[in-house]
Amino acid sequence: MALVRNNATAxxxxxxxxxRDEIAARLFEPSGxxxxxNEIGARFGVSRVTVRLALDRLEADGxxxxxxxxxxxxxxxxxxxxxxxxxxxxxxxxxxxxxxTMRPLSARIVATPRDLxxxxxxxxxxxxxxxxxxxxxxxxxxxLLPPALEPVVWQAAGNKPIYGILQDIVGKPxxxxxxxxxxxxxxAEVAVALGLPAGAPVLVxxxxxxxxxxxxxxxxxxxxxSERYSFILSHRxxx
Numbered sequence: 001m002a003l004v005r006n007n008a009t010a011x012x013x014x015x016x017x018x019x020r021d022e023i024a025a026r027l028f029e030p031s032g033x034x035x036x037x038n039e040i041g042a043r044f045g046v047s048r049v050t051v052r053l054a055l056d057r058l059e060a061d062g063x064x065x066x067x068x069x070x071x072x073x074x075x076x077x078x079x080x081x082x083x084x085x086x087x088x089x090x091x092x093x094x095x096x097x098x099x100x101t102m103r104p105l106s107a108r109i110v111a112t113p114r115d116l117x118x119x120x121x122x123x124x125x126x127x128x129x130x131x132x133x134x135x136x137x138x139x140x141x142x143x144l145l146p147p148a149l150e151p152v153v154w155q156a157a158g159n160k161p162i163y164g165i166l167q168d169i170v171g172k173p174x175x176x177x178x179x180x181x182x183x184x185x186x187x188a189e190v191a192v193a194l195g196l197p198a199g200a201p202v203l204v205x206x207x208x209x210x211x212x213x214x215x216x217x218x219x220x221x222x223x224x225x226s227e228r229y230s231f232i233l234s235h236r237x238x239x
Contacts, residue, residue, distance in 0.1 A: 012053035015044055023063055023074050032074040070134055083233040088161035103130040104154035119216035125149050140193045143220040166217050175212030181205050181231055190223045201226050
């Protein structure tokens with residue numbers, strides 16, 4: 001519907017009201033990203049100044065947030081992670097249509113914790129990767145893996161999930177996982193990686209995955225920005 005140019009309501013207010021209705025209708029899901037200022041201006045046939053006034057109004061009402069160099073997003077947009085399906089952290093992001101990437105931070109051989117020695121032996125591989133959505137960090141993942149994965153070049157692995165890498169190298173698919181989710185305060189390392197102040201609240205997902213037929217596949221801990229992420233568990237009534 002076109003704007004009413006001779007209406008007493010200013011053009012920027014009409015645009016703000018139109019975008020407000022579209023945000024309420026969830027038309028900008030799943031990423032929450034709004035069109036660029038130029039795209040909005042072309043759509044309504046108005047100047048960039050008018051578009052900015054409309055966005056200023058929505059921002060003042062707490063409906064959108066502007067991220068420098070990234071664009072404009074609906075406020076409070078959260079990534080969702082279903083707990084009733086076995087998916088890697090990265091795969092869960094990608095299946096929501098998000099621009100999800102991973103950045104390798106480190107990979108090294110470490111002493112295996114006592115409870116994993118039966119599966120991994122005295123030493124295992126520790127891999128740290130930063131998970132990003134639209135180029136912004138949402139989670140820091142630290143995984144303990146079988147030492148057979150030591151030759152992996154993690155920079156070259158790109159965005160391939162650990163579950164896929166495990167199957168390629170070990171030759172066995174992951175068949176299940178136990179997951180615990182809790183709240184914590186970000187320590188200095190986590191805070192720097194996620195762009196948070198030290199002590200900020202984060203979600204912690206502790207995951208122990210097993211291969212089909214038995215044996216630990218990985219032990220991973222994800223520190224997650226709580227304002228950007230939520231866990232969803234669906235139940236169905238049976239009886």
